[in-house]
Amino acid sequence: MTSIIKFTPLLGALDTSTAVCYLLKVDQYTILLDCGLDISQLSEFTARIMQHNITAVLVSYPDIDHIGALPYLYGSLGLDCPIYGTVPVYNMGQMFLYDFHQSKNSSEDFNIFTLDHVDKVFDNFNQLKYSQTVPVCAGISITPYPAGHMIGGTMWKILKDNEEEIVYAVDFNHKKERHLNGAVFTSILKPSLLITDAYNATFEYKKRRKRDQELISTILETVRRNGNVIIVVDTAGRVLELMQLLEQLWRNADSGLSAYSLALLNHMGYNVVDSAKNMLEWMSDTVTKQFEEQRSYPFHFKHLHLCHSLHELEKLPLPYVLLTSQADLSSGFARNLLAVSAEAAENCIIVTQRTKPDTLASRLLNNSPTNNTIDITIGKRVPLEGKELEEHLARAAKRKQEEEKMDLDDDGEDTDEEGEDEEALVQRHDVPIPEEVQYKKKQSFFKQHKVYPMFPYHEEKLRWDEYGEIIKHEHFNVDDEIYRDENQDAEKTAVVPEMPEEIPTKCVTSRIKTQVNCRVKFIDFEGRSDGESIKRILSAVLKPRQMIIIHGTPDSSRHLAEFCSKSKDMGVSHIFVPGVGETVNATSERHIYQVKLKDALVTAAKFSRAKDAELAWIDAVIGMQITEEKEQVAVLEALPTKSSHTPVFINEPRLSDLRQVLNKNGIQADFNGGVLVCNGKVAIRRSTAGKVQLEGTVCDDYYKIRSLLYSLYAII
Secondary structure, eight states: OOOOOEEEEESSSSSSOOEEEEEEEEEEEEEEEOOOOGGGHHHHHHEEEEEEEEEEEEOOOSSSHHHTTTTHHHHHHHOOOOOOHHHHHHHHHHHHHHHHHHHHTTTTTOOOOOOOHHHHHHHHHHEEEEEEEEETTTEEEEEEEESSTTTOOOEEEEETTTEEEEEEEOOOOOSSSSOOOOOOTSSSOOEEEEEEEETTTOOOOOOOHHHHHHHHHHHHHTTTTTTTEEOOOSSSSTTHHHHHHHHHHHHHHSOOOOTTTEEESSSSHHHHHHHHTTGGGSSSSHHHHHHHHHOOOOOOOEEEEESSSOOOOOHSSSSSSEEOOOOOOOSSSHHHHHHTTOOOTOEEEESSSOOOOHHHHHHHHHSSSOOOOEEEEEEEEEEHHHHHHHHHHHHHHHHHHHHHHHHHHHHHHHHHHHHHHHHHHHHHOOOOOOOOHSSSSOSSSSSSOOOOOOOOOOOOOOOOOOTTTTTOOGOOOHHHHHHOOGGGGHTTTOOOOOOOOOOOOOEEEEEEEEOOEEHHHHHHHOOOHHHHHHHIIIIIIIOOOEEESSSOOOOHHHHHHHHHHHEEEEOSSEOOOOOTTTOHHHHHHHHOOOOOEEEHHHHHHOOOETEEEOOOOOEEEEEEOTTTOOOOOEEEOHHHHHHOOOEEEOOOOOOOHHHHHHHHOOOOOOEEEEEETTTTTTTEEEEETTTTEEEEEHHHHHHHHHHHHHHTTOOO
């Protein structure tokens, strides 16, 4: 059965945005394909997401361009559906989001999402392995396949009822690298629909050897004139390839680089390296072979220093080669270092990824040699002082009083309940007491029986909060007398310093004009397939029946669409190039429509089973209705008066199958010249038109045989 497939880009279509986010609707199920962060369009595209009932989220890569908006959706807007991705995407995705939040929060009042929101995202995460097929809803299953580019990178195959095969493949890299194998296409050949990107459709890469040689020569030229090299990279994706390359260079004594400092500076540097050590099975065959044969960890660095602050970086001897985030210089250590390093002509800044035109990294690369002055806004956190500190402390004290008051109200309710229990227990003792004492406050008209109370005993009621039973600290106090000895008299007078409370801070921004005298160079380490490779893969390997081209500029998208339409090897029936917010109907069959049935109509219908389907005859009229998602949908409504119709027999049973049914029910049936003779009284034959004819004398056998024949049909 053909499904109705609709696709809507929300980010990354016919524009220069590096972030991607798409909606794929298969019948009544809506799947969110990636959800990158573009702060300038955040409220607009997330509002469109929340208009749909999202069934699942598929994440292809762990970077901000693919998962950056998920904390906002789950933490602030209340999205609650399962997220699917590979194990490295789960691990490295947290590193990306933590580092991004820390970088933003250290330089501005960042309130888009918090670290708790990040944790909420990964609480909904389902970790998969490559080639693991998982059902996400009725009739729809997903399977991840290796895409290269970043560790855990994924091309998704979405299968509907084992018929409609949809492949979502963006930013893939077919080439093998130091730490990653290339993309694998053998399991996604000739899909019904291919959703792919045109990001590199017109881009040509240098060969790997030339690219690496350019990086090495640039580093050597800079450090030999006592200049620092700042390589701007991401947090936990492409940085792994650069770490492997630079560590190999530093270990090579002939390179002449071992005398200089090599460092990684980001908030999650140690965690990134530690996570990479535990995911060797997701890396290239070269890495796993090195571990199996030599028993050496590829990410156990001897020369690379891990720094988490500028203070730690200052301890390293100059000059140094530094890997630091963020890649677009929007925030973080890279932006702060640029402000102090750009004026020195001996320094060099290497940008490894293309970014949006309005970012600082893009402005640096496009800066005019004649006018090399650039405005940079630098933010930093400073402790509150004076009146601001007093106001902050006053607000904190007021907030604390309100919380304590709320706790007291809760305690009062518990105390009232405990008081009732104590009042009931107070009247019970273990020895006989005079009735006039026992009941002096409560007299009854009826005769009282003799009472034998117990000793007073109060069973303490356990109190609970969201973390479990409340702990009483006095139960864990240790008597100092047990551990006291002769030598502790001097320690008795020692004063234990109190841990300082978190100092309240505020963000202070300053706009400075910086003279960019240093070298600024772009050396591509994006790790994507180039334009020529993409064309060969599409025309000679994948050969999809339909295509949707996304994630590219208008020129690159049209260029790839024109190539695919003219390619004789591909034979694509339809090529769609939608823009942001434009919905395309990618249904393979062009003349089918989706309608909804009214509940009253479904209830009144009488269904008959035919093989794997249930059929019913309905008399209805089509009307149009606007859904909550503001879509116009056809609705079937029952007619007020039912019309009679000729019964329809659905199914084409074979006479051999009918013979088996008759024999099981005690009727002797044999073929005689292509005619099925039953008990010598009834003959069943198939006419030239394909219809089954029943002939014979009117008797009990005739009606029984006719009933058995009807049972093989769905009659509506």
